[in-house]
Amino acid sequence: MKLTLRIWRQASPDEPGRMVAYEVPDANPDMSFLELLDVLNERLTLEGDDPVSFDHDCREGICGACGVVINGQAHGPRERTTTCQLHIREFNDGDVIDVEPWRSVAFGVIKDLMVDRSGLDRIIQAGGYISAPTGSAPEAHSTPVPKPIADTAFDNATCIGCGACVAACPNGSSMLFTSAKVAHLNSLPQGAPERAERVLNLVEAMDAEGFGGCTNTGECTVACPKGIPMDSIATLNREYLRASLGRK
Amino acid sequence: MAVTTPTRPAPAARPPRPKRSSSAPLNFWRSTIGKKTVMAVTGALMLLFLIVHMLGNLKIFFGPTDFDHYAHWLRTIGEPVLHGAWFLWIMRVGLGLAVILHVVSAYQLSRRDLKARPTKYVHHQRARASYATHIMRYGGITLALFIVYHLLDFTTLTLNRHGVEGAAYDNVVSSFSVWWVTVIYIVAMLSLGLHIQHGFWSAAQTLGVNRPSRDRALKATATTLAVLLTAGFIVVPVAVLAGLVD
Ligand code: HEM
Ligand code: SF4
Ligand code: FES
Numbered sequence: 001m002k003l004t005l006r007i008w009r010q011a012s013p014d015e016p017g018r019m020v021a022y023e024v025p026d027a028n029p030d031m032s033f034l035e036l037l038d039v040l041n042e043r044l045t046l047e048g049d050d051p052v053s054f055d056h057d058c059r060e061g062i063c064g065a066c067g068v069v070i071n072g073q074a075h076g077p078r079e080r081t082t083t084c085q086l087h088i089r090e091f092n093d094g095d096v097i098d099v100e101p102w103r104s105v106a107f108g109v110i111k112d113l114m115v116d117r118s119g120l121d122r123i124i125q126a127g128g129y130i131s132a133p134t135g136s137a138p139e140a141h142s143t144p145v146p147k148p149i150a151d152t153a154f155d156n157a158t159c160i161g162c163g164a165c166v167a168a169c170p171n172g173s174s175m176l177f178t179s180a181k182v183a184h185l186n187s188l189p190q191g192a193p194e195r196a197e198r199v200l201n202l203v204e205a206m207d208a209e210g211f212g213g214c215t216n217t218g219e220c221t222v223a224c225p226k227g228i229p230m231d232s233i234a235t236l237n238r239e240y241l242r243a244s245l246g247r248k
Numbered sequence: 249m250a251v252t253t254p255t256r257p258a259p260a261a262r263p264p265r266p267k268r269s270s271s272a273p274l275n276f277w278r279s280t281i282g283k284k285t286v287m288a289v290t291g292a293l294m295l296l297f298l299i300v301h302m303l304g305n306l307k308i309f310f311g312p313t314d315f316d317h318y319a320h321w322l323r324t325i326g327e328p329v330l331h332g333a334w335f336l337w338i339m340r341v342g343l344g345l346a347v348i349l350h351v352v353s354a355y356q357l358s359r360r361d362l363k364a365r366p367t368k369y370v371h372h373q374r375a376r377a378s379y380a381t382h383i384m385r386y387g388g389i390t391l392a393l394f395i396v397y398h399l400l401d402f403t404t405l406t407l408n409r410h411g412v413e414g415a416a417y418d419n420v421v422s423s424f425s426v427w428w429v430t431v432i433y434i435v436a437m438l439s440l441g442l443h444i445q446h447g448f449w450s451a452a453q454t455l456g457v458n459r460p461s462r463d464r465a466l467k468a469t470a471t472t473l474a475v476l477l478t479a480g481f482i483v484v485p486v487a488v489l490a491g492l493v494d
């Protein structure tokens with residue numbers, strides 16, 4: 001397959017960037033999107049050009065590192081699929097594909113397609129955990145969790161922190177990410193002791209990072225490779241209201 | 249393969265996170281979710297008012313005596329417990345506050361949202377959200393302008409061609425006999441319908457009362473309310489223009 005990639009090139013955070021077109025004449029339909037970028041980079045390196053920087057790690061859809069915007073869609077055209085799991089067979093021979101970094105003030109471009117997503121880490125630091133004493137793990141069955149609650153917690157725990165929700169949101173809001181933490185931890189008995197404090201801290205950290213507010217537009221949930229639903233945002237709002245009214 | 253991984257630049261000096269104040273209401277108001285909740289509550293109050301207002305307007309089809317009597321009665325609700333037009337003033341102050349809080353929150357949140365995402369994608373995003381969702385800000389501005397115009401027309405009577413206090417029926421007929429007043433009114437009511445279509449469901453989401461099991465019912469209620477309110481408000485000027493009310 002012959003593809004043309006138009007890629008955002010930006011040498012450093014302070015320099016202006018631009019879209020640069022590259023032809024990849026030998027793309028294989030079974031390659032992943034990242035492998036396509038690898039093939040391009042190999043050639044650029046041999047030609048003495050600067051290879052395209054992009055984030056990646058697991059290449060199996062679980063680490064959340066690899067997000068880029070492909071043809072205006074976070075993680076590309078296939079729903080519930082990370083960029084690393086997207087295959088070139090989703091495209092047609094001769095296609096021109098635009099590849100851009102996540103856009104949000106809270107995510108500065110480091111280089112090319114690589115952005116600084118540490119704002120999400122700081123949200124986690126503010127409350128995306130439960131405090132537990134160290135030592136041997138308690139017997140799991142000693143804390144019964146009803147099946148529907150376990151399911152909700154588990155579904156929300158699948159968030160990989162990729163930031164596609166922020167990238168897709170017209171307000172650059174991280175509500176879906178934050179709501180996944182709240183819907184995960186606040187619904188479990190293990191998260192109950194810190195329920196109110198957690199949601200207050202998470203929202204405060206999220207606002208302090210310069211993410212926008214939620215307008216219930218729903219672009220986030222469409223872009224999310226893990227299908228975190230809008231219902232989680234309703235849960236976050238409910239938990240925040242509850243905690244603000246002084247309930248523990 | 250010699251792909252150089254650029255070293256991450258030192259994190260830009262960011263201002264330390266402002267410590268949370270000890271006042272819970274203040275923290276609430278400062279947060280994005282808190283302001284959005286204020287919008288949801290004030291929006292719901294305005295919606296309640298508009299339902300009653302629309303139903304009241306329909307009394308115009310019973311003729312001038314009924315309608316003017318109704319308009320006069322509005323000024324006397326609550327007597328003798330409340331003095332004179334107190335009820336009317338309580339409503340005016342309450343609704344005025346609701347509008348101000350709604351608009352101030354909308355303005356502050358919108359500014360923040362636009363600042364959070366200044367760079368558009370070169371390749372346009374295909375929007376999945378509905379037209380009603382996208383038009384909220386412009387629709388809101390349309391409604392704000394309309395509210396001012398509407399008050400100058402029928403409350404202060406400054407712009408009203410007939411403009412006789414107490415003669416509500418004739419004031420309404422004189423305004424809507426002018427075709428472009430009716431056009432303004434219809435455009436504003438269509439904006440209102442779209443605003444409610446997204447706003448009603450959105451408020452349920454903001455207040456955390458939405459659930460997957462209620463989502464469809466809430467969306468259906470939003471559409472029903474939007475259509476009934478828009479149609480109920482528009483039918484009056486259209487009837488005037490068509491000569492059914494004169
Ligand atoms: C006075 C002029 C008005 C302005 C400037 C305005 C503006 C806005 C804006 C910008 C939003 C947020 C939209 C978003 O999140 O995308 C909004 C939401 C909303 N508005 Fe208005 N609006 C106005 C009047 C009204 C009226 C008359 C009603 C009564 C029906 C109303 C009901 C609502 C509701 C229920 C919401 C949803 C709140 C939420 O999402 O939690 N608004 N408005
Ligand atoms: S909510 Fe979805 S889109 Fe957002 S960070 Fe988590 S996995 Fe990525
Ligand atoms: S590289 Fe880990 S999710 Fe794509």
